[in-house]
Amino acid sequence: MIVVVHAHPYPAHSRGVKALLGAIRDLPDLQVRSLYEMYPDFDIDAAAERKAMEEASAIVFLHPLYWYTVPALLKHWIDTVPIRGWAYGEGGAALRDKACLWAVTTGGDEQAYSAAGRHGHPMATFTPVMEQTAKFCGMEWQEPFIVHAAHQKSDAEMAAVASRFRDRLLEIAG
Amino acid sequence: MIVVVHAHPYPAHSRGVKALLGAIRDLPDLQVRSLYEMYPDFDIDAAAERKAMEEASAIVFLHPLYWYTVPALLKHWIDTVPIRGWAYGEGGAALRDKACLWAVTTGGDEQAYSAAGRHGHPMATFTPVMEQTAKFCGMEWQEPFIVHAAHQKSDAEMAAVASRFRDRLLEIAG
Numbered sequence: 001m002i003v004v005v006h007a008h009p010y011p012a013h014s015r016g017v018k019a020l021l022g023a024i025r026d027l028p029d030l031q032v033r034s035l036y037e038m039y040p041d042f043d044i045d046a047a048a049e050r051k052a053m054e055e056a057s058a059i060v061f062l063h064p065l066y067w068y069t070v071p072a073l074l075k076h077w078i079d080t081v082p083i084r085g086w087a088y089g090e091g092g093a094a095l096r097d098k099a100c101l102w103a104v105t106t107g108g109d110e111q112a113y114s115a116a117g118r119h120g121h122p123m124a125t126f127t128p129v130m131e132q133t134a135k136f137c138g139m140e141w142q143e144p145f146i147v148h149a150a151h152q153k154s155d156a157e158m159a160a161v162a163s164r165f166r167d168r169l170l171e172i173a174g
Numbered sequence: 175m176i177v178v179v180h181a182h183p184y185p186a187h188s189r190g191v192k193a194l195l196g197a198i199r200d201l202p203d204l205q206v207r208s209l210y211e212m213y214p215d216f217d218i219d220a221a222a223e224r225k226a227m228e229e230a231s232a233i234v235f236l237h238p239l240y241w242y243t244v245p246a247l248l249k250h251w252i253d254t255v256p257i258r259g260w261a262y263g264e265g266g267a268a269l270r271d272k273a274c275l276w277a278v279t280t281g282g283d284e285q286a287y288s289a290a291g292r293h294g295h296p297m298a299t300f301t302p303v304m305e306q307t308a309k310f311c312g313m314e315w316q317e318p319f320i321v322h323a324a325h326q327k328s329d330a331e332m333a334a335v336a337s338r339f340r341d342r343l344l345e346i347a348g
Contacts, residue, residue: 009253041215041216042215042216042246042250066249066252066253067249067252067253067303067307067310068302068303068306068307069243069249069303070249071249071253072216072246072247072249072250072252072253072254073246073250075240075241075243075244075245075246075249075250076216076246076247076249076250078240078241078246079183079240079241079245079246080246118310119306119310120302120306120309121302121306125302126302126303126306128242128295128299128300129241129242129243129300129303132242132293132294132295132300133241133242135294136241136292136293
């Protein structure tokens, strides 16, 4: 089973994330956990989340980039779900060898993510926080799926990106 | 005025952050905003936070490193306080030219933060997320104040570190 941990504080304002989600919703053996719908008050049910993760063979984190990393509720999920003795440390192997795909949309275009751009760095500079989090839990880090400037794309362009996302998930599902 | 944005989910378990805070509390013209005490339910008063930031000449983010970046409540603060038209974009200059000091404690020692260590990278690899956030808002990024493995330090070592932290703040206060 692929579990998609979806975090968008303002789903109505979402173009990229919504399109990506729309392209995969019908895949068999897939579960979407929309954190901002499930836990609007930040009261994450960590036990339920852990149970869902245990059943997954792959975990996809799908969200817009907020200040170069995950939105706060997903950070709260990361702070509370993968604990010592479950995700790492003695007896902590619940996430080991599961595939981890980081699927991120950004407001800025690709040029904005460069040394000369308004974000001062390529996206790869901001990747280690998530990548090392996954690796620390023994997960198999996948090449991230990054969508820049979704709001500037035509419908056809966005559909093509969403289709590539679906293919990536099918590939990961094996 | 220096404003310290302090974020520790479990202050009772804090050694490093508590010592750093203890060393600066009596400084004149300093305000400490302890987010987990003020907003235990994540209901940040963004207007009050913005007002406090406007009165600051320097902002210090003081927290333990959680999964290579800030704890969730501080991420929620970052997601909600510095908005477009206030912190950036047209008319957004509220934080411009203010000093920004990132003061972070880590559980791991310095060796853990290296290519061969358990965190796979030096601390500098994880810095750009915060640094670029500050710079995007026009703040003057300071050399971060990093304290590794506070729980392994002797009382005398911790006191020396805390004293250096106090000196850094006096320097920033000018």
